[in-house]
Each structure stands twice: as C-alpha cells, then as structure tokens.
Amino acid sequence: MKAAAIVDAGKADLIEVPIPEPARGEVLVAPSIVGVCGTDLELLHGSASYFRDGRATHPHIFGHEWVGRIVAAAADTDASLRVGDRVVGQTMISCGACRACQRGRRNECGRLRETGLYGQQGAAAEYIRVPAQTLTAVPAAVDDLAAALVEPAVTVLAGLDRVACAPGERVLVLGTGTIGLIAIQLARRLAGTVDVVGVDDAGLGAALRLGAEHAFRPGEAAPGGYDVVVEASGSAAALSEALHLVDVGGRVAAIGVPATPLASVDAGELVLRGVTFAGVRHGLDYYERALRLFAEGVLTAKGMVASVFPLDQVADAFHHLEHGRRAAPKVALSLPPAA
Ligand SMILES: [Zn+2]
Ligand SMILES: [Zn+2]
Incomplete structure (x- = not known):
C-alpha cells in the first residue's frame, strides 16, 4: 500500500509498505481524511520529542487526526463495529494493565502508544491497523472534514x-x-x-x-x-x-x-x-461528546479547513501548512474511497 511518511528530517514523501494484518481485537481501516497539524510539522523537522528520545524513527508514517471506514476485522472483534462503518480513532492507545489504567485514568497510562506519533503506524496511508476498542463510530450528520477535527476537539x-x-x-x-x-x-x-x-x-x-x-x-x-x-x-x-x-x-x-x-x-x-x-494532556474520554457536538452544530468545520491535498502531494501539504497564506488553520490530506 501507499503511505505518506517523513522519510528523513525535513523530507516527506510517499512510500510503499505492506498492508498491515489486523491481530486479535483489531480492525483494518481505510482512512479518508487525515489532518496535518503543528505536531506533524515538528515530526517533519525532527524537533518532536518522539524523534529526540528514539520513540519514533524514519521512515515515519504520521497522521493522528483522521476518519476512515472499517474494511476488515479480526474474527474476535467486538460486534458493535462492522465492516463499512465510518470511524474516528483515539490517538492515545492505553495498555489497560498499568497502575493508571487500573485506576481508570487511561489518559495517564505509563505504557502508551500514540497513533502516528510513536508505537503505532499513523493514518496517512491507504490502511491502518487499530484496536477496535479505540474507535468511535461517526454519525451520518458529521461529514469527513468535521470528523477529522474531532481529535483536536477532544483536547x-x-x-x-x-x-x-x-x-x-x-x-x-x-x-x-x-x-x-x-x-x-x-x-x-x-x-x-x-x-x-x-x-x-x-x-x-x-x-x-x-x-x-x-x-x-x-x-x-x-x-x-x-x-x-x-x-x-x-x-x-x-x-x-x-x-x-x-x-x-x-x-x-x-x-x-x-x-x-x-x-x-x-x-x-x-x-x-x-x-x-x-x-491539558489529551481528551481520551471525549470522542463521543465531540462527535455529538459536531452532529448538533455546536462545533463546525466551516471556516476551519484551508486546503485538502491528495496523499501523494504530502510535501505540498506540509509546505502549505508551514508557509502558505491561509484563511483557515487546518490543512488535510485526502485518500480515495477504499476499493
Ligand atoms: Zn494534531
Ligand atoms: Zn496503562
């Protein structure tokens, strides 16, 4: 599959990697919109802590603000989510076993992985493999651009x-x-x-x-x-x-x-x-509420998104985010619907 990656400090490009195989409890999702933010720019420049402390390495497939459709699920996956469902995913994937997780404070998990940041492939790719329990279904009233803003909204x-x-x-x-x-x-x-x-x-x-x-x-x-x-x-x-x-x-x-x-x-x-x-660390427990607020029109994507670039123009997307004259803050990548 094709993926957009930070291939070296300052350089983003398309790479070819194998399609990931969902393991126990995981699903395969085809992302449709992936937001690019200041954290991704820090990853591009190598100034993000994840590169400095070795949690992230090149080539790095980024993307933590995303919406997509489930295309396959491991046999044991929770039946509340089905192939074809449109979903957003939590950036922070907690371990479920450490002291913080056991106390119900998964936001403070000591063994976190973060999608697109470290320990978990990002969504700027044709497919992403994610634990089903970290997904939230997107209501029909919330379009893809709005859904891709849920990640910043939860924080x-x-x-x-x-x-x-x-x-x-x-x-x-x-x-x-x-x-x-x-x-x-x-x-x-x-x-x-x-x-x-x-x-x-x-x-x-x-x-x-x-x-x-x-x-x-x-x-x-x-x-x-x-x-x-x-x-x-x-x-x-x-x-x-x-x-x-x-x-x-x-x-x-x-x-x-x-x-x-x-x-x-x-x-x-x-x-x-x-x-x-x-x-404020992150809003791990606010995904459903953020989606509801977009569905009810309290939150809107109108006036929030400057440009959407196809995945293969990832370098242009980064350039526009860093140097472009923009009337709106957000730059995003788009992927065609999964076959
Ligand atoms: Zn972000
Ligand atoms: Zn934990």
Whole structure:
C-alpha cells in the first residue's frame, strides 16, 4: 500500500509498505481524511520529542487526526463495529494493565502508544491497523472534514472540563490555530463571552466569525479580566501572558506546548491571586461528546479547513501548512474511497 511518511528530517514523501494484518481485537481501516497539524510539522523537522528520545524513527508514517471506514476485522472483534462503518480513532492507545489504567485514568497510562506519533503506524496511508476498542463510530450528520477535527476537539473539551468552564464566565483564548478556533466555538456555547488574542489577521477574522466578541493583539487585552484563559498558541510568551490576564481565582487551561521555559513567572503573585494552572494532556474520554457536538452544530468545520491535498502531494501539504497564506488553520490530506 501507499503511505505518506517523513522519510528523513525535513523530507516527506510517499512510500510503499505492506498492508498491515489486523491481530486479535483489531480492525483494518481505510482512512479518508487525515489532518496535518503543528505536531506533524515538528515530526517533519525532527524537533518532536518522539524523534529526540528514539520513540519514533524514519521512515515515519504520521497522521493522528483522521476518519476512515472499517474494511476488515479480526474474527474476535467486538460486534458493535462492522465492516463499512465510518470511524474516528483515539490517538492515545492505553495498555489497560498499568497502575493508571487500573485506576481508570487511561489518559495517564505509563505504557502508551500514540497513533502516528510513536508505537503505532499513523493514518496517512491507504490502511491502518487499530484496536477496535479505540474507535468511535461517526454519525451520518458529521461529514469527513468535521470528523477529522474531532481529535483536536477532544483536547479542548478536556481542557474546558479541567478548568470547569461555566455559563456566564468570561473566557479568553490565546491563539487562532485549529485548537484556538475550536476553543472559541465551544466557549461561546459553554461560557458567557469569549475574546481572542492572536498575531495573524486571517486567524483573528476567523475567530470573530466563529463567535469571539473582541479580538486583540498580544499585550492589548485587559490584565485580570478573565475567569478562564485557554492558552492554545504554544508560545511561552503567551503562556506567561495568560497567567497575568486571568482574574483573581481564575483558571488557566494550557493546551499549547511551549518549546522553551517561561522566562519570568512570579509564582508568589500566582499563589496570592489564587490562580489555578491546568496542563491539558489529551481528551481520551471525549470522542463521543465531540462527535455529538459536531452532529448538533455546536462545533463546525466551516471556516476551519484551508486546503485538502491528495496523499501523494504530502510535501505540498506540509509546505502549505508551514508557509502558505491561509484563511483557515487546518490543512488535510485526502485518500480515495477504499476499493
Ligand atoms: Zn494534531
Ligand atoms: Zn496503562
């Protein structure tokens, strides 16, 4: 089969690999849309921790934001899923046996594998082999582009849950990428008002169209003005700013992963102001809810996807994600329906 892989640092290309064989409890899925995100760019450049610590090696078949159709199942597979079903898959595949898993906290599993990141082939391929229990069926009301946004959406849902975002609250989202724009869509429904901070005109425009009330450049929003701040940009400076922008007793949900340490954090001030800081790992338990929110129209893919490239144009897709002038944050790959 054909697969899109990072064949070396900075180089993505199509490769030919054998079709994987589903083992006990697994199914074979033919992906149809695969989102490409900043994490994939880090994999491309070799700056992702997975390459640095040896969990990932070249050629690396990436792809963790995906939707596809089940084309084959191992004999013992759970009957709730059938060949032909459209499904999304969890990125984190927990072991089910470690202390965290036994305590029901599979998000914190000590022996994780992550689809497209390490230990599990990614979805940028004609076929992917996945444990059936990590799949969620996609309702007919959710199209493929929306379904491919479920993976980033679950992390946002987990983040807003972690900080108990409630009706009537003032929320600020930092960043206008995919995570930021999904956070705006959700906060608009879950909270009272939502404002946005961004660096890019197109992103701020999209944020306003998706429900943000005020759009600010960094440094413009009022310090202490927000009950909840969602850091979705991954910039260390933005995370420092988030800690100042949040009100006394407020909560910061950090979803973006800064690549550098925070230069100046006055921890004493944070203690005295009673600020809660929540690092958001992933939203392993939110797939069904995210799909329901897309089905109900609370979340939308409209205005979220800039371009969809066929799988063999993977290098162009990465180039567009990194350098293209885009009106929307998301770039995706498409595959033809399975024969
Ligand atoms: Zn991603
Ligand atoms: Zn485990």
